[in-house]
Amino acid sequence: MSDLTPAERRQKLIELYHEVKACHACPLSATRTNPVFGMGNADADLMFVGEAPGAEEDRQGLPFVGRAGKLLDELLAGIGMTRKEHAFIANVLKSRPPGNRDPQPDEIESCRPYLERQVQLIEPRVICTLGNFATKLLTGSPTGITRVRGRPQERDVAGVPVVLYPLFHPAAALRTPAVLQQLRDDFSGIPELLEQERAAADLPGLATVGAPEPAAPPQLDLLA
Numbered sequence: 133m134s135d136l137t138p139a140e141r142r143q144k145l146i147e148l149y150h151e152v153k154a155c156h157a158c159p160l161s162a163t164r165t166n167p168v169f170g171m172g173n174a175d176a177d178l179m180f181v182g183e184a185p186g187a188e189e190d191r192q193g194l195p196f197v198g199r200a201g202k203l204l205d206e207l208l209a210g211i212g213m214t215r216k217e218h219a220f221i222a223n224v225l226k227s228r229p230p231g232n233r234d235p236q237p238d239e240i241e242s243c244r245p246y247l248e249r250q251v252q253l254i255e256p257r258v259i260c261t262l263g264n265f266a267t268k269l270l271t272g273s274p275t276g277i278t279r280v281r282g283r284p285q286e287r288d289v290a291g292v293p294v295v296l297y298p299l300f301h302p303a304a305a306l307r308t309p310a311v312l313q314q315l316r317d318d319f320s321g322i323p324e325l326l327e328q329e330r331a332a333a334d335l336p337g338l339a340t341v342g343a344p345e346p347a348a349p350p351q352l353d354l355l356a
């Protein structure tokens with residue numbers, strides 16, 4: 133555990149946001165409209181990691197604000213959570229690949245340090261990886277999402293001990309009703325997983341302390 137106060141954590145995330153904004157480590161910086169750093173509660177125990185911004189995310193500079201994002205919000209609401217209060221949402225890539233093509237290995241490697249530093253600052257207990265790219269990157273295994281989804285895995289991510297919880301990507305669920313049902317089923321396991329992890333770390337559960345005070349999403353502040 134780092135000994136950052138919530139204010140220091142937030143300040144460091146804002147500094148990291150500025151680094152991402154100025155980043156030209158890969159050619160995607162030339163074609164993006166806005167970098168998509170991430171948003172949510174910087175003190176959350178829960179993090180979601182998607183693949184890369186799409187057209188709407190690129191336009192707004194915010195993660196998961198298109199159709200897949202609406203589904204993500206609906207799934208969160210189904211377990212009594214909101215992205216603002218209970219989670220931090222980020223992506224493997226911070227810039228949109230043209231035409232929403234797959235992230236390329238060199239782009240993933242260029243962007244990886246930013247995701248790792250987000251994890252080091254936020255120190256989530258549980259990271260839900262959404263889809264193949266986030267899952268393979270953070271598990272360090274080539275095994276695809278269909279075989280690992282819904283099964284928690286203890287891992288070290290950039291020096292932070294976390295439980296990875298691989299889930300289907302919401303965009304895949306929008307295309308295939310059977311995948312949507314599996315995603316809903318897996319989502320229902322998130323509250324218990326979080327409670328287990330909080331108990332193991334001797335942290336108060338949500339039920340004990342009520343909803344935590346949300347830290348303002350760093351990116352929203354900066355764009356305001």
Ligand code: URA
Pocket residue numbers: 182183184185186189194195196197198200201223303
């Ligand atoms: N898909 C992703 O993986 N991330 C987003 O932010 C939006 C769609």
